[in-house]
Amino acid sequence: MLSTSENGLNARLLLASMQTALDSARESMDTIRDMLATGGGSGEPDEAALAAAIRSVPRWHFAMLNDLERSDAYAVALERVLPPNAHVLDIGSGTGLLAMMVARAGAASVTTCEQNPMLAEVTRQIVAKHGLSDVITVVAKRSVDLVVGVDMPRRADLIVSEIVDCGLIGEGVLPTVEHAREHLLAPGGVLLPESGRVFGALLDSVAVDRLNRVQFAGGFDVGLLNGLATRGHFPVRLNTWPHRVLSPTAELCSFDFARGSAADGSAEVELHAAEDGVAHGMVVWFEMSLGGGIVLRNSPDNLASHWMQAFVPFVEPIELSAGDRVEMLFSWQNCRLSVSKINVSTTMKGMQ
Numbered sequence: 001m002l003s004t005s006e007n008g009l010n011a012r013l014l015l016a017s018m019q020t021a022l023d024s025a026r027e028s029m030d031t032i033r034d035m036l037a038t039g040g041g042s043g044e045p046d047e048a049a050l051a052a053a054i055r056s057v058p059r060w061h062f063a064m065l066n067d068l069e070r071s072d073a074y075a076v077a078l079e080r081v082l083p084p085n086a087h088v089l090d091i092g093s094g095t096g097l098l099a100m101m102v103a104r105a106g107a108a109s110v111t112t113c114e115q116n117p118m119l120a121e122v123t124r125q126i127v128a129k130h131g132l133s134d135v136i137t138v139v140a141k142r143s144v145d146l147v148v149g150v151d152m153p154r155r156a157d158l159i160v161s162e163i164v165d166c167g168l169i170g171e172g173v174l175p176t177v178e179h180a181r182e183h184l185l186a187p188g189g190v191l192l193p194e195s196g197r198v199f200g201a202l203l204d205s206v207a208v209d210r211l212n213r214v215q216f217a218g219g220f221d222v223g224l225l226n227g228l229a230t231r232g233h234f235p236v237r238l239n240t241w242p243h244r245v246l247s248p249t250a251e252l253c254s255f256d257f258a259r260g261s262a263a264d265g266s267a268e269v270e271l272h273a274a275e276d277g278v279a280h281g282m283v284v285w286f287e288m289s290l291g292g293g294i295v296l297r298n299s300p301d302n303l304a305s306h307w308m309q310a311f312v313p314f315v316e317p318i319e320l321s322a323g324d325r326v327e328m329l330f331s332w333q334n335c336r337l338s339v340s341k342i343n344v345s346t347t348m349k350g351m352q
């Protein structure tokens with residue numbers, strides 16, 4: 001049993017919150033299942049069904065599709081690395097954008113899979129609208145459930161995906177790509193993207209910290225909520241919040257999608273405060289190499305990217321002086337980035 005401490009949550013509260021989330025997910029799934037079972041009927045969907053459909057599609061799809069840098073990067077990289085006569089697997093259709101780009105680039109055939117049945121149907125209709133149904137087959141399945149010879153004619157010569165979040169690993173790219181490369185990629189086949197690197201710097205920002213920490217509201221102590229604060233990374237558009245970056249940038253970890261491990265891991269990292277301040281966490285971003293020399297990044301200076309930066313919170317803010325060395329364990333586990341075991345070595349001012 002969890003104990004009730006000042007900032008802790010008792011087990012009853014925790015169970016209640018989990019039950020609420022479960023009930024809401026069940027309600028959405030039931031409505032979606034009913035719609036699918038009846039084939040959607042012949043008329044307009046009723047309001048409840050439409051609301052469930054809308055809830056099942058994350059809003060970021062719109063911003064993502066409006067990100068011209070992302071679209072151009074994928075289009076150019078695909079044209080550069082697509083082998084001749086290729087059978088291509090696109091993991092995570094969304095609206096079928098990458099599958100259609102591959103078809104336009106000259107692929108012999110494309111299988112595109114999508115875990116969200118609503119989006120799989122949207123993809124089917126968009127592909128048909130562009131007269132590409134002969135080349136592109138849409139499968140409403142998670143990639144890990146695909147069966148070669150049933151869902152796709154043979155292993156793919158190229159597998160393309162864009163299943164990364166602001167912190168690179170949050171949408172499950174590591175386990176998904178590892179499974180795909182072992183079970184769905186032909187020998188010598190190409191993976192796009194091919195690798196990713198994650199960077200970070202110490203961040204002083206009361207405003208960003210307040211997105212995930214609270215104590216008093218309206219004269220009441222509501223600090224119990226901090227037991228539900230996010231431990232892992234979450235998106236922030238850094239330039240919209242008052243902040244100071246306290247350290248130079250450091251590379252935190254890197255992933256080789258073609259050969260590397262998808263296992264959870266951690267690395268000891270060291271950052272140096274360049275000025276006095278309070279570190280509330282790290283601002284983190286990625287560089288993703290698609291292949292063919294094309295790189296996408298969501299660094300704080302790239303205001304055009306739809307990917308925000310990631311904020312990795314510290315459990316408690318840390319007061320720092322210029323020259324202090326901050327050592328910590330940076331972890332990538334269960335699709336989230338986090339830090340622990342933070343140790344600060346103080347150097348005397350001016351003695352760096």
Ligand SMILES: C[S@@+](CC[C@H](N)C(=O)[O-])C[C@H]1O[C@@H](n2cnc3c(N)ncnc32)[C@H](O)[C@@H]1O
Nearest residue numbers: 092093094097113114115141142143162163176
């Ligand atoms: C970031 S969106 C990209 C959509 C599209 N590929 C594009 O670039 O416009 C990722 C999509 O992949 C789907 N997805 C994520 N992991 C998947 C998996 N393992 N198998 C099938 N679909 C997946 C999500 O539901 C989402 O629609």
